[in-house]
Amino acid sequence: MEAPAYENAIEIKDLTKRYDGFTLDHVSFNVPSGSIMGFIGQNGAGKTTTINSILGIIKKDEGTIKILGLDHEKQETEIKNQIAAVFDELPFAEDLNAKQLGKILRGVFPTWDEAIFQSYLDRFQLPSKKKFSQFSKGMKMKLQIASALSHHAKLLVMDEATTGLDPVVRNEFLDLFLEFIQEENHSILMSSHITSDLEKVADYVTFIDCGQILITGMKDEILDNHGVIKCSKADFAQIDPKDYVAARLTDFGAEVMVSDRHLASKNYSGLVLDKTTLEEIMLFYVSAGRNDHSKTFSTIS
Amino acid sequence: MLSLIYRELHLTRKTLVTCLLVYGLFALLTDLFALSMQVGNLAKYCSAEDLSAQLPMVPTAAIFGYFILLVTAPEAIFQVLGVDFKTPWLKYALSSPRTIREHIGAKYLAYLLMTGCAFLLGFLHLIIACALSGQGIPDGMLFLFFVSAMLVMMVSSIFLPIAYALQNMDFVNALFAIPVILLTLAYVLSAINFFIFTHHEDAEILDYVQHIFQKLQALTSAPFFNILKPLALLIAMLLIIGSYFLSVSILDKRRLIKGGTKGVTQKKGGNL
Structure with missing residues (x-):
């Protein structure tokens, strides 16, 4: 398998974003290629602001971000073709069903693979003609993950994706993430405050609090030290x-x-x-x- | 872009189907009334003079029905916007390879498509209804249909950027109701003027309404309006295009402010 041309899937240096009453203050960390990075912090620590900056949902005030070796601003479309975002809530209208969603996402992602999407629907036992309003929370998250993994993304960015799910479903997802990471050039950044999940699957962890990085490094090393x-x-x-x-x-x-x-x-x-x-x-x-x-x-x- | 337009149309399908059913019923009643002027009870029992007085009701009713279709188009798009603002869809859209221009462009194109279909359907029905009643299409009807569509498009082009700026569809819907009510009133008054005052000169109760219309007619006959009439399409298109770029700019700028769209702003006590 061809080794990636970049060492880190995500490189963040001095990322700063200012709001009233909160500042993401010169945040710097890297997500090595081929690894799972757990991004830990309590509510209000700055996890979502960091992730939103990475995904291009908000514009940073200062700092640099490189994703998959590409410049975050100059090569935005190229980056977004290769990343998949998973949020804590379903971003799709509840009036849709999986079949209709497939039609929509086929036009959104040039590398959309309907066969893979259908295989994940079968694997997760998600009905293709049932409206999302009738899905449980676990089913909605499975649907999000299925859609995220169906356009050959190299980087999965998840913001509190497992929050609110029961342990059985969370365990299913963790296995899926480990499966995703089997490809050498696949990486995952997942924010969570469920540290037990990250202890199971993360290779690296970064702690953030009040907009500042407290620790970043290999999980096993941090735990050992x-x-x-x-x-x-x-x-x-x-x-x-x-x-x-x-x-x-x-x-x-x-x-x-x-x-x-x-x-x-x-x-x-x-x-x-x-x-x-x-x-x-x-x-x-x-x-x-x-x-x-x-x-x-x-x-x- | 096609798939995004498909999303817009799919999410509005209930509204559009309901509108079409209401319109269909209204159109059917209009057509039955028109037909009765030729072969029904009206033809049998009304004098030629009375029949002639009833004729303008047919195109007037056709305009009413057309107005239902026209107003449904922006309402349908506002409905989708409401869904966009309540879910993290905009967040997802901003993180997808499709640009803001494409996402918003799909919304505007879907709206223009609906308006175009409303125009065609409304005018087709006018032709049918007039034919059934044995009359030609009254002078100025095509222009009236055209200007109605332009008016609604102009009003909607103001409200779409407001919706993106506020991201509060309750407020936008309430605000949009004002021009809709005014336009409805204009149609009602025009209908009253059309067939009460045209054919019943001795109706005293609505003298005031006639007075308003005479003033309006004087205004729209002014040289300024004569120049504006042919420019209506151009003005409407420029407003729509300007509205589109303004919406794009508003959504793009929100990336610089509080975490982008409402779907990503700080929840009270929640994640940052």
Whole structure:
């Protein structure tokens, strides 16, 4: 199989977008070609603004975006022929059925493949003559995915596509994404706050909060590097603030997020140091950021 | 572009079918009335003078029916716009390989197609109805049909960019109702003028209406209007083209403001 001519499916550098009360502030990250990037952040963090900028739905104020090795502005149509967007809500009129949608999208995408679309409809057991108003939420999302995968797109960009779906359907989609990524030049950027899904399928993750990137890198590396020290408050007082990202104080003790687990295990060998999850990493980083950068916050148990 | 026009027409099919059914019923009643002037009860029991007085009702009714068709076309497009604004369709459209010009162009072309069909259908029915009543097409009817279409197109060309700017179809529909009501009133008054005052000079109750029409007739006979009449098509086309470019510009500019279209703007407390 021919290797892609570009190293990264998406290259974002200093992306800035200003709104009243919110700024996407010099966001930079790359989505390596052939990988799945999980884009994590809570509501209002800037995920959708970033994705809308990538898809050309909004115009950036500053920064550069390169998609599939192509310039985002100068080669917009060429890019859009090769990317597929999946949103959290069905963008198609509910009065349509799948057969009619196929006719419409055939004229929208030059590389539309009706045979592939029909095969996905059969696979997902979606009726071709039933109106979308009669579809369940899961069926609507399956329809979106089917249409996204039916025009030979190389890059799939998903904005909270699995939110609100039951675990069975979400698992089906995750398998589908892994299938999509089997092609060497296929890549996925998926934003979500369901971190458990991203832990299953993502190769890379990027955390965003308040319009700024907190961490970006290989998922396994991030998980391996981070850890949570569980100790008493007395022991916590002995930990150097430079050695941890954030700490959560409870009535029973402290939970301390470290970004270099191996170093922490050497420096604080007497303390319990557990592996962590993407969700915990997000919570600690976000909470620390919200507490005037004091790095400690309390929860009432 | 054809597939996008197909989308527009498909999403308006219920409105168009309902309109055609209402129009069909109205046209049928008009034709039956026209036929009765030749072979029905009117022919049997009315005097020649009375029959002659009833004749103008036929083309007047034909104009009414035609007006139903004309007004349905923009309403149908507004209906699709309402769907576009309520779903993330515009977001999807902006992320697709088709340009904003193509997406909006499909809407305008669908609208022009519907208006053109309304004109042809309306005028065909006028020919049939007049033939059934044994009269020729009155002078100026073709021009009246033509100007009606231009008027509705001119009004719609104002409202389409407003719709894209506001993205609130409830407000646009309410606003659009104003010229529709005014035009309907104009048609009603013209019908009253046509066959009450033409043939019943002693009708006192609507003297005021006749007075208005005499004023309007004086105005439209002015040299300025005589120049405007042949330019009606050109003005309408220029307005439609200008409206199209304005709509494109509005939708494009919204990319610079709050996340583009309503489908992508910040939901309260939701994702950014």
